[in-house]
Amino acid sequence: MPVTRRHHDGPPAGVDVAPDTGHKGWTGTGIAPAEAAAELHDARRDRRTVRTFTGRGDDLDLAWAYAVQDAGLALRRADGEQLVGGKLGFTSRAMQRAMGVAHPNYGWLTDAMLLHEGRVDLGRLIHPKVEPELAFLLGADVPATAGTADVLAATAAVLPCLEVVDSRYDGFRFGPLDNIADNSSAGGVVLGDPVPVGDRDLALIGCVLSSDAEVTATAAGAAALDHPAAAVAWMARTASVPLRAGQVVISGGLTAPVDLTAGTAVRAEFGRIGAVELHVT
Amino acid sequence: MTDASELARALFDARRDRKPIPPLSETVDGLTIADAYAVQRAFVERLRDGNDTPVVGYKLGLTSKPMQELLGVDQPDFGPVLRSMVHDDGAALAVDDLIQPKIEAEVGLVLDRDLRGPGVTTWQAASAVGGAIAVLEVVDSRIEDWRITIVDTIADLASSAAIVMAPRVVPVAGIDLRTIGMVIRSGGRVQATGAGAAAMGDPAAAVAWLANTLATFDVALTAGDVIMTGALHAAFPVAAGDVIRADIDRLGSVTARFV
Secondary structure (H helix, E strand, C coil), X not given: CCCCCCCCCCCCCCCCCCCCCCCCCCCXXXXXXXXXXXXXXXXXXXXXXXXXXXXXXXXXXXHHHHHHHHXXXXXXXXXXXXXXXXXXXXXXXXXXXXXXXXXXXXEEEEHHHECHHHEECHHHCCCCEEEEEEEEEECCCECCCCCHHHHHHHEEEEEEEEEEECCCEHHHCCCHHHHHHCHHHEEEEEECCXXXXXXXXXXXXXXXXXXXXXXXXEEEHHHCCCCHHHHHHHHHHHCCCCECCCCEEECCCCCCCEECCCCCEEEEEECCCEEEEEEEC | CCCHHHHHHHHHHHHHHCCCEXXXXXXXXXXXXXXXXXXXXXXXXXXXCCXXXXXXXXXXXXXXHHHHHHHCCCCCEEEEEEHHHEEECCCEECHHHCCCCEEXXXXXXXXXXXXXXXXXXXXXXXXXXXXXEEEEEEECCCEHHHCCCHHHHHHCHHHEEEXXXXXXXXXXXXXXXXXXXXXXXXXXXXXXEEEHHHCCCCXXXXXXXXXXXXXXXXXXXXXXXXXXXXXXXXXXXXXXXXXXXXXXXXXEEEXXXXX
């Protein structure tokens, strides 16, 4: 079922106006969203990369990019995949600076992206990386006007998460619009055990990323848009369709992504929440 | 090498006059880590000359993998913390007293018991620790443009300048120091985040390393010593007008103002 765009017509609260917001519909002259989505869909299935769309000289904008994403989701659903939740990208200031954007982006998760028993097969991906995140299991729909407190009120539990990101673009290099079109580099997700938020301050939850038992990076929840629930709220306010009870939303990488290599065990520990592991085969 | 006291005098003068000097590693041939600690001791004696400001603890530096890689070393370093360097929460620090200050947030650990190396393990260190405290450390280099190697920073008090401590020490029982999160803000804006494990994988491991390293100088850690276990993020420069606040999970917050 195709989804329709709702409100990309204004920047989210608390985020600076960026040059690439403010479009109500794509009026450019480049590759049609459905064609771009098919190209990315085939590339992912065949484990090939493609040239970035923004590198082809077309006149593209934010509305185009999310239209490609929507068309890509429709292709996955046509293949029998179910929508299970959402994901945030570019939630750290460092990543936003690096990409030249003033706001995050979002993408969608399907059941086919869930990695079972914490295993990821490199043979099914192109050039994957991994990043630790906090995941939110929603116990209620999140209103389209949500703030941080609304998200916390709608949250049944938080879960430790390792997100495998992968890009369908040559050399894992792309512009912000290409990234959105490519479903925010979604690849796979491994989730740990859910725990209620309780009195934990999610901004201060520590995150320790280890590779084969060696600490490779640390962070705290505030790395995701100053508060992981604020990132989820941004998606609820911005996305084309509401975030629903039962969905899992992953709130954005807390550290820089780390390359995945075969034989490695990657572990993310979250203070007072728990740990999750990914075994690369 | 040149006499340690001469090098210490050059660093002391650079600190007093706020005129940084070229790296010792460039001006002195073959300066070893042991030599550098000898310079540090002479520097500390000079700082304490004529007043009785005691050593209240130690600071560790280069405790994170990225910092060690940056300086091409595989070990941390340490310097003493003098009472005269320690400030209360909310302190106003004058940048004119400093050369090229940067700031970093750390977990401070307070010992309940003496700890004497060699052979101290992480669990032994952890069991000697009674409390933890949120700390902001102002680092500064008496070496031009922070062009430091490990011997430069060791000789230069491990680049330490001032310590601002949270109002109270929190008992560590039941706290996993590895996974407590840290957020540091400048003027309310998040600058960096981290977790305890950034310090040698475990702040208690940093204490064990210190106890074992001090043992080579025949020095023991004693009950009441406070140990700054190393930055949980990349240090960043500060300037007059900056208000820096670090929040550490379970430990509370600490603020430093620069004037």
